[in-house]
Amino acid sequence: MSGAVKISRELIDVKLEASSNATNPVIKFIAIIAIAVYYFMITDLYRMYLLIFAILIYYNFKALPYQVAKPKYRFLIIFSLLIVIVQLAASRQGDLVFFLIPKIFNLGPFFPIYQKGLFYAILFVGRFWGVITISWVFIDSTNPFDFAQSLTNLKVPYRLAYSLSLALRFTPVLNNEITVIRNAQQTRGLNSTPNSIKGTYNLLKFTLFPIISSTLNRIKDITLSMEGRAFGLYVDRTPLKEMPLQILDIIQLFVLILLLMLLLMF
Amino acid sequence: MKDINFQYSDSQPKIISNVNLKINKGEFIVITGRSGSGKSTLALILSGFIPHLIGGTYTGEVIYQGIETRSLTLGEISQLVGLVHQDPENQIVTSNVLEEVAFGPENLNLPKEEILERISLCLSATNLDELISRGTNELSGGEKQRVALASLLAMGGSVLILDEPTSYLDIVNRAQVLKTLQKLNLSQNMTIIVIDHQPEIYKDLLTRLIVLEKGSIIGDYYAEEIDYTPYQVSVNSLKKIRILPPNNSIDNILQTDEYSVFLKNTKILSDISLKINSGLIYGIIGRNGSGKTTFANSLLNLHTNKGKMSIFGKNTAKKPTHEIAKDCGLIFQNPNHQIFEQTVKKEILFAPSNLNLDSELTDEKIHQLLVDSSLEQYKNSPPFGLSFGEKRRLTVISIDVYSPSILILDEPFIGQDRYNFEFILKILQKRKENGLTSVIISHRKELFNLVDRFIIFDQGHLIGEGNPREVLPIIKSKHLYPIMEEI
Incomplete structure (x- = not known):
């Protein structure tokens, strides 16, 4: 084992030890x-x-x-x-x-x-x-994935446990997307604090389409990323952290x- | 690949047509071609996502080491070949580096000892040892790209496909990624396939260049045969814009003084004092994370700021964004974030109508814009269905349509082919001729022959402002560009 690889291994052990506590x-x-x-x-x-x-x-x-x-x-x-x-x-x-x-x-x-x-x-x-x-x-x-792993330990199927943890993981991401879209609306002259029903309706309408588009893209990318790394290939998976x-x-x-x-x- | 054909649906034309390709182990191949030529689709076919996960009409065979991929599951293919997407941000599933690299081997149900062995090797191969405890949201663009690489290497495959792996990266991060690819290619004999609009970036690494057009291979060249000229924007076309004299130049149309910007109570930019004149093209440059995008966004009050900021001498510090937008347009990095309407034509009218400027727009002007941007055929189509390049053109014309005095373009060239690049150049030229100011944030080297002045950021500070020659020492010392013959 080379020096650099040995260092990595020690760092991994330290990290795993910390999370088990x-x-x-x-x-x-x-x-x-x-x-x-x-x-x-x-x-x-x-x-x-x-x-x-x-x-x-x-x-x-x-x-x-x-x-x-x-x-x-x-x-x-x-x-x-x-x-x-x-x-x-x-x-x-x-x-x-x-x-x-x-x-x-x-x-x-x-x-x-x-x-x-x-x-x-x-x-x-x-x-x-x-x-x-x-x-x-x-x-x-x-950590959403620690939560998934601890559910799996209780015999919850890992695909189900990970679906739940992904929802937790991407809640802040979606929140951030909404902020970006709201900012983008304002840069295109849309008032973000409308004082009329029509203005509020427009704000919601013009948030809905980009959010749907962005969420669908995100789902597609994450699906490709997970499936491209053999997620769901076997009935069981080996957890690095036991929890x-x-x-x-x-x-x-x-x-x-x-x-x-x-x-x-x- | 044998006789590969693919179309996403019967109503759409073939995106890949009769592709035959033989790739040897250990090759470093770059696939290039115009936007929509089928490069990314070809990557999806090579990595097995088509036909396993993405539907459509598919014929032909992809064979890896004698095994046809249709006889394998996607999980099995993932142990032969990995695909790194253009934006690694969208590929990262977990919350920290260790979990991300472990994710694939865990799915393969390998013994724990082997998982640890693979992680160690992959982290070392991508120089990520030090980042093992980092949260994935704390990583720079280059680091994310390397994490994505490491997480696919851990699957144990011998082929890596990368879709525009350096487009979001500054020169230092790009060099790190290229060095990693070279190491994998030469010392581990991995086959590397890169999709990029700029093949010259890989000229020291590649063994072959494959050119796609309308879904077919129209060129297959070995390293020594490659002429990079057709893939580059000519220096003359850039200089032609730079030498245009400023029209009715007005000084200080935008000014900041001791200006600081905060994100979540953290000071991101400090004491920025800057003056921008009309009729010029400015380039904002700096390393990833230096504060370029934050500065651009803050000019429209999208972030908390302190200090003085004025446009046309009027204090804009307290002005709402939608009012500043009339004078200062901003085009975001990702066009998907800036599309709102249900048809392309309505999208062009979106900002002018919000700003009560639509009465000045005639049908002829809109028609001309659609024709110039090659979007005429889509004028009644939903903009969300356009390709990435088409969306970029649409977002540019949707703001340029009302001719704001200042137009900020944040990384407008990412994922764009030469045609789209030249389209944006035309917009910049027209704006300069009309005495309007354009500000471009980009890592692209073409800026050095295009812009009149550079604004340079480093770790949240303005460290230089001036014409390209004046700021050359800073550019050199901060490694912002692989200097220098183009300047």
Whole structure:
């Protein structure tokens, strides 16, 4: 074995050793599900928002290894507003808290806000933010192919496991493509912040075609790349990284579930 | 290859027609020809994707070492031959270098020890040992190209096909890739087949040049017989444009002062102070990752910036992109990103209509543009169905149609044959004659006889601005061009 080849081999061993010490992605996935379930079981708004806040702080200040771009909060805020409007309009239970539009002279008041409506609006927004933020942490801290391998260890067929991991791998890529296309629209004189329904319709219309074209091209290229390297040739494949379930992973999961149960009970 | 014929569908003409070709082990072959001549399709046939994965009417035989590829599965063919695509970015599947090189051998279900052995050998052969822990999104263009090469080498095949392997690369990265190919060809006796519009890049490596036209082989030359002139843009046609005197030249139509650009809060460009005049052709050059594209995008406020930036003396720092676009057009590297409409004719009208400039456009002018760009026959066809070269011509005319005072073209020559190159030259000539400014970002050597002035970036800094002769020492010292006889 030549000197250079020997060096490569040592570097590979170091790299494999480092990745075997990371938390098993399946355990991480179960933990995420457990936290999401917790969000749907509790109605204590203080605890819920405290947990969301803690996760947001962790997410924004910890450099997660697979993070490609910080998410835009605008979409979350708009969607949250929609949830609030629907809940406030739909629920008329509980005490009347206030009117959104107070009585002015002989007009009004309009849009009564009831206690239950307000409560459900804040609860559902919390659940929505909770699930989204915890999924950000999972996506940005997990190597998609380690996740696929750990699923394969649990007897999930590797073709299925890799389809899932490819979706994770290319989510940020697609996000980036959308940004490029939005930029391209503006360089061709299209207003990216239209203030009319027609403008918004045009913006969506002129995003759809390039995104479809770009996604189809990407799928074609990745298919050629994978098939051109014998993906799916055999029923089994040899994983370089084993990603076995370790005792420490199971202990971590157990502690988390115990903690969540305690939080639910007390 | 014996009597190969292929057409993608019955409604389309034959893309490959009666191709017969014999390639010996250890040859280094370059396949060239105009855009749409069938080069990439031939690569797909040689690598087994046609007929195994891509549909169409296919007849003939491809035989590797006595085995006809139709009797093999695609996975089996992948152990004989590998195809590296034009843009390696689109070929990379996994998140880091080690996983990418391991991906193929893992699929072959080889013993772990053999996988490790293959990875070690391939990383060494492509000089990637140091990059083993790197994320694939952290690699430069040249590094990605070498990772793509290593990942195919790990399949254990003896034939490598590369589709324009150096088109995205600067001169240093290109030299690295060529050196790797030479090493594989000479020391490992690998057969290398390269598809490129610029065969002269490989003149020290190739053993044969094959020329395709309309899907058929029209030339097959050994190294000593090759005349590279037909594949090169003539120096005179470039100089003819450069010597045109500036028409009604206005100074400082675009100016930046202590201008910095940020991407995700990281400073990418620092303290750029630059003045651009009207009626000239500028070339922006620099190594991969030096900030050329970032600078171009930032001029239209697509990135966060600080400092002064003005067009025609008006501060544009806070102006929205769609308003700056009226004075400053930008053509992206990838034409697929800049096509929006459902027909070619509507696409030409897209920007003028957004900018309320469509009333100035007559049917005759649009017709003339379509004729000049050889797109007339497609005027009612969807632009997404055009070839890469046709899309490039369409994106160029779709912005040039409203004659912005400044036109920035980001790598307009990638994947373009001589015909498309000369089409872009005509646009540049017309713009110069009309006193309009053009700015080209490119690694192509032709720039040195074409542009009036160079703007040189290095690691996020402007390190030079001036006519080609003035900046020659910088170009030499930074290895931006294999100097010098063309200048």
